[in-house]
Amino acid sequence: MGRPPCCDKSNVKRGLWTPEEDAKILAYVSNNGIGNWTLVPQKAGLNRCGKSCRLRWTNYLRPDLKHDGFTPQEEDLIINLHKAIGSRWSHIAKQLPGRTDNDVKNYWNTKLRKKLFKLGIDPVTHKPFSQILSDCRDISGFQNSQNQIGSLNKNMKYYASVPTPEPSSVLTVFPNTDMIRNKPVMEQVQDSSSNVNIHSWHCLSQFQVLDPEIIQPHFFNEAISSCSSTSSSNVTQLGSPQSYSCQPSHAQITPSSSFNWSEFLSEPLPYLGFQQQQDRHLKGILSPTNCPSTLEQTPQLNLATGNYSGLNRIGHEGGFGTFDFGSTSVGQANNRSEASSSVSSFVDAILEQDSELRAEFPDILDGSFDY
């Protein structure tokens, strides 16, 4: 036989915690420290499950927790880490002192995903939607294309709550994707001064290339299954540098058996000598020197500098430990605080620039990207 159960699940209190219960937890921990949580309810005089007590302490009562809003630097770090490792919230939270995985997860789900979407970036793959569309043209086989669009559509529906369209509308886009393909998204961005504004504009313009009737939300119909579940294997077999998997980023970079996320994330960053530890941490995470890898022409949003680079590191065929935290140079990273101070948030800046573009080119942009 195993251990006895920690509590009678049917008789413990659930739901929101009262200040009195919080006080009991705090008093208990301050007197006894953190030990066996199954004993805490009994010793602290709480009619709660030990697991519930642990969560309350971990997510709310811990004295080292921050309860204020996320800073732009934290936002950028979350986005870059999510791009690199996917929804491993505990690992991401470890890079953010005073934040819990629950905090990060909630912030991502309620704010950051929507921000990325407004920028025209798929929050799952961290790739521009226009690029995903162009990929559809590159992918041989109609099924794959359907799946890619399906993923995009899924996101669109999530963020825009669009009405369910006719399934046939999905098909109408494909004859037009030539227009997209002939206009590579990152081509101009890479050799420019890399202002993300260009990307934003480019992304918008690419959407505009398509018939507005087609590109409007109903285009992204849920006529097909999500690519994350059905097309990933197909897509990754293509092997073309211009082909991008529609998988979630964490699936895309599945670690080898010997790879350890915790070790990787906790590794020191000797090439950086920043004054403040947190800054050092943030910048270090964004450094490209962390792991050498195969280079691939993949657009890369650099939230630290506002650049959108075409160079990205992607591990191939599942064997890696090589991935990218953002293709910024160390020099760029060093300028990070400066950039952050001049612009409250990179993402906010993009949105602002996007608004300016709309004001400048109302005829072109209106209706093409609002949902």
Added chain:
DNA sequence: AACTGAGCCAACCGCCGAGAC
């Protein structure tokens, strides 16, 4: 004032690996 829907977030659920028994 009442209703509705979106946004937010604390808490719960369910799974998994490690370890106790």
Added chain:
DNA sequence: AGTCTCGGCGGTTGGCTCAGT
């Protein structure tokens, strides 16, 4: 060796708040 809980994790949900109608 097998069974079970603990602790940790990511995903999901319930309920509160607030703005809009």
